[in-house]
Amino acid sequence: MxxxxxxxxxxxxxxxxxxxxxxxxxxxAILAFIGFVIYDTRxxxxxxxxxxxxxQAAYIRQPGESAxxxxxxxxxGYPLRTGLMVKPPGTPMYSAGKDGDLRDIWRRVxxxxxLEKNASSSGTAQILTVFGKEEVTEHNIADITKEISVIGKHxxxxxxxxxxxxxxxxxxxxxxxxxxAFYDFTPILIPYNQPHKTLIExxxxxxxxxxxxxxxxxxxxxxxxxxSGLRQLIxxxxxxxxxxxxxxxxxxxxxxxxxxxWHQLVQDQKNCPPGxxxxxxxxxxxxxxxxxxxxxxxxxxxxxxQNLVAAVGSLITALPGPQRFNASDSFLPADSFxxxxxxxxxxxxxxxHATVMINSVAGPGVDLALATRLIAPTLTVVSAxxxxxxxxxxxxxxxxxxxxxxxxxxxRILNSGRLPTDSLLTxxxxxxxxxxxxxxGKLRALFVSERAGLNTPPLSSEDLSxxxxxxxxxxxxxxxxxxxxxxxxxxxxxxxxxxxxxSNRHSHFGAPLSCLEVKLKDNGPHKTTDEQSAxxxxxxxxxxxxxxxxxxxxxxxxxxxxxxxI
Amino acid sequence: xADSSSPPVAxxxxxxATPINFILLSLFVFLVYLRLKPMKPQVLPRAxxxxxxxxFTPPELYPYNGLNGxxxxxxxxxxxxxxxxxxxxxxxGGPYANFAGRDASRGLACGSFDEDxxxxxxxxxxxxxxxxxxxxxxxxxxxxxxxxxxxxxVGKLVPVGSEEAKAAAAQQ
Numbered sequence: 001m002x003x004x005x006x007x008x009x010x011x012x013x014x015x016x017x018x019x020x021x022x023x024x025x026x027x028x029a030i031l032a033f034i035g036f037v038i039y040d041t042r043x044x045x046x047x048x049x050x051x052x053x054x055x056q057a058a059y060i061r062q063p064g065e066s067a068x069x070x071x072x073x074x075x076x077g078y079p080l081r082t083g084l085m086v087k088p089p090g091t092p093m094y095s096a097g098k099d100g101d102l103r104d105i106w107r108r109v110x111x112x113x114x115l116e117k118n119a120s121s122s123g124t125a126q127i128l129t130v131f132g133k134e135e136v137t138e139h140n141i142a143d144i145t146k147e148i149s150v151i152g153k154h155x156x157x158x159x160x161x162x163x164x165x166x167x168x169x170x171x172x173x174x175x176x177x178x179x180x181a182f183y184d185f186t187p188i189l190i191p192y193n194q195p196h197k198t199l200i201e202x203x204x205x206x207x208x209x210x211x212x213x214x215x216x217x218x219x220x221x222x223x224x225x226x227x228s229g230l231r232q233l234i235x236x237x238x239x240x241x242x243x244x245x246x247x248x249x250x251x252x253x254x255x256x257x258x259x260x261x262w263h264q265l266v267q268d269q270k271n272c273p274p275g276x277x278x279x280x281x282x283x284x285x286x287x288x289x290x291x292x293x294x295x296x297x298x299x300x301x302x303x304x305x306q307n308l309v310a311a312v313g314s315l316i317t318a319l320p321g322p323q324r325f326n327a328s329d330s331f332l333p334a335d336s337f338x339x340x341x342x343x344x345x346x347x348x349x350x351x352x353h354a355t356v357m358i359n360s361v362a363g364p365g366v367d368l369a370l371a372t373r374l375i376a377p378t379l380t381v382v383s384a385x386x387x388x389x390x391x392x393x394x395x396x397x398x399x400x401x402x403x404x405x406x407x408x409x410x411x412r413i414l415n416s417g418r419l420p421t422d423s424l425l426t427x428x429x430x431x432x433x434x435x436x437x438x439x440x441g442k443l444r445a446l447f448v449s450e451r452a453g454l455n456t457p458p459l460s461s462e463d464l465s466x467x468x469x470x471x472x473x474x475x476x477x478x479x480x481x482x483x484x485x486x487x488x489x490x491x492x493x494x495x496x497x498x499x500x501x502x503s504n505r506h507s508h509f510g511a512p513l514s515c516l517e518v519k520l521k522d523n524g525p526h527k528t529t530d531e532q533s534a535x536x537x538x539x540x541x542x543x544x545x546x547x548x549x550x551x552x553x554x555x556x557x558x559x560x561x562x563x564x565x566i
Numbered sequence: 567x568a569d570s571s572s573p574p575v576a577x578x579x580x581x582x583a584t585p586i587n588f589i590l591l592s593l594f595v596f597l598v599y600l601r602l603k604p605m606k607p608q609v610l611p612r613a614x615x616x617x618x619x620x621x622f623t624p625p626e627l628y629p630y631n632g633l634n635g636x637x638x639x640x641x642x643x644x645x646x647x648x649x650x651x652x653x654x655x656x657x658x659g660g661p662y663a664n665f666a667g668r669d670a671s672r673g674l675a676c677g678s679f680d681e682d683x684x685x686x687x688x689x690x691x692x693x694x695x696x697x698x699x700x701x702x703x704x705x706x707x708x709x710x711x712x713x714x715x716x717x718x719x720v721g722k723l724v725p726v727g728s729e730e731a732k733a734a735a736a737q738q
Contacts (some may be wrong), residue, residue: 015589019586022582033598033601053613062619066616
């Protein structure tokens with residue numbers, strides 16, 4: 001026994017006898033490495049096991065279908081979310097709140113309905129408009145309320161019931177939308193920049209009896225002749241063209257169409273504007289057009305107020321507390337308002353008293369760097385085309401070993417669950433970032449929508465991960481569909497995993513929103529068995545037009561219960 | 567002591583390759599490998615698959631009484647409940663074991679666990695509960711609500727030879 005210890009002792013002594021400067025260097029390197037690892041280790045943004053199972057499956061399923069999957073916010077056995085839970089002033093503190101409709105959203109914007117108890121703001125939302133390269137104008141909420149009441153009363157007095165709104169993203173668009181809710185007409189939101197023939201076709205199909213359009217954007221003679229039901233027309237004129245007289249009506253139309261000009265109507269009533277009417281029953285719905293691109297045939301969907309507020313409410317609560325819209329955020333809708341996901345997020349931003357920056361340069365293919373030339377938003381919603389373009393243009397600039405090394409380092413950090421921020425390594429070797437906004441680093445979340453069935457460019461999970469590095473912001477990918485207001489499913493904002501879906505197809509879409517439940521019906525080769533759930537997507541809930549609808553796409557719920565295309 | 571060994575200069579030049587250096591170098595390489603190796607995403611074990619809603623006839627429901635590793639089902643007014651969680655009551659050896667795999671409506675309405683509360687003929691029509699009074703129907707309603715709160719509905723019970731039974735058999 002003693003001999004063993006002595007042998008061990010002499011062996012260790014021999015080993016340590018070889019100590020020299022190289023040994024000291026190596027030891028120093030090991031200690032420095034361990035020190036750096038300890039310095040660099042931080043908790044992931046969310047617990048990885050929360051991402052390992054995202055949606056909640058029912059325990060029972062009907063034969064031929066899968067189980068119904070729901071968001072973890074509204075588990076099975078509890079009712080789905082149906083609205084905004086808005087509390088008008090004077091309601092007791094712990095009441096649940098009503099569903100509300102667009103009128104309550106505007107009352108929240110003006111400050112008539114206060115924010116929740118522990119949220120603070122300046123009292124109203126703010127709305128800014130960006131005009132081209134020149135200026136950013138702030139709008140007074142009281143003035144916009146006046147415009148809503150003047151235009152709404154004008155249309156109501158002339159008996160308008162279905163008002164087509166053919167405008168780019170602008171304050172007038174939102175005013176017309178809210179006026180419809182207050183003054184009992186249905187706005188029909190037509191995507192901007194249509195060829196004239198398609199516009200006439202759409203006006204006829206949607207049976208519009210009034211039209212609000214930008215002056216000079218359509219040939220009144222043709223439209224007036226072809227659309228027989230059209231009775232009212234309101235031009236919105238940009239500031240630089242207001243000296244012209246837009247009141248004249250081309251011949252051949254006669255007294256059939258009553259033409260007015262927006263700013264003149266508002267001007268005439270400047271001193272005694274009518275106030276907004278008090279609630280007088282159910283507000284009518286809003287008609288959206290689901291179109292692949294301008295010029296193609298469109299699917300016409302009418303959403304009720306319930307559909308819209310359920311979508312807005314669930315979009316608000318889909319984000320975890322620290323990430324939600326709040327009064328200090330500035331939101332840029334870089335997709336057109338005629339897309340219900342973009343409009344839903346805009347209404348959610350207004351509801352939370354954020355600053356909404358409206359740019360008429362907005363639509364499916366817009367360049368985000370151009371749209372944010374004068375502003376620095378903290379949140380923005382873009383179409384999949386814009387995100388794909390941003391990704392491909394920025395990837396081309398990542399050349400050289402150092403840039404690629406920085407990029408792969410950031411990818412590793414993302415994979416471990418953290419969003420990379422400025423650290424020692426990035427200051428030494430900064431990865432390539434896209435230019436978004438005047439102040440780099442302010443963007444904190446980017447919402448991307450995938451439109452089911454419309455051939456939008458796919459974004460794989462690697463693309464989304466790259467976008468997180470390029471924009472230094474969290475990226476949320478949502479699946480949207482024609483008959484569902486808002487989105488069907490949205491990824492968890494903290495879900496940075498890559499490689500969970502194959503690289504040549506769309507990334508997964510996360511868990512369904514809290515206002516609906518999703519089940520998959522057997523469809524041809526895609527069947528639900530004990531091992532997998534697959535089939536055609538059927539969505540039920542308060543934000544679905546008609547209560548339940550089949551989306552016409554095949555999908556599966558993966559092992560982590562996220563929805564993905566097959 | 568006179569050192570008659572070799573000059574010290576030569577030994578220092580080749581000293582990089584000492585055993586302790588090898589050990590430390592391999593330790594360093596190992597640590598760097600641990601740090602750089604790609605992480606596998608954390609996964610939870612797969613959730614149990616959902617039970618398929620099924621249309622039962624009394625003979626098909628009969629085996630679900632907890633014996634032979636089968637789950638425990640019982641039927642109340644045409645709805646089949648999965649009461650495996652209440653195995654101590656409804657499973658084999660429990661006080662209400664008579665109800666397992668059978669139509670328990672009459673027994674719950676009358677508050678009795680006797681054999682004569684169950685329908686004898688499994689191929690015959692279901693118990694219509696016509697001769698029960700209001701009190702008993704209220705008791706049955708109360709039991710049904712408790713079951714709906716506690717247990718999962720996994721199927722419906724139809725008599726042998728009925729349209730639904732034939733449709734369900736055709737679908738299989």
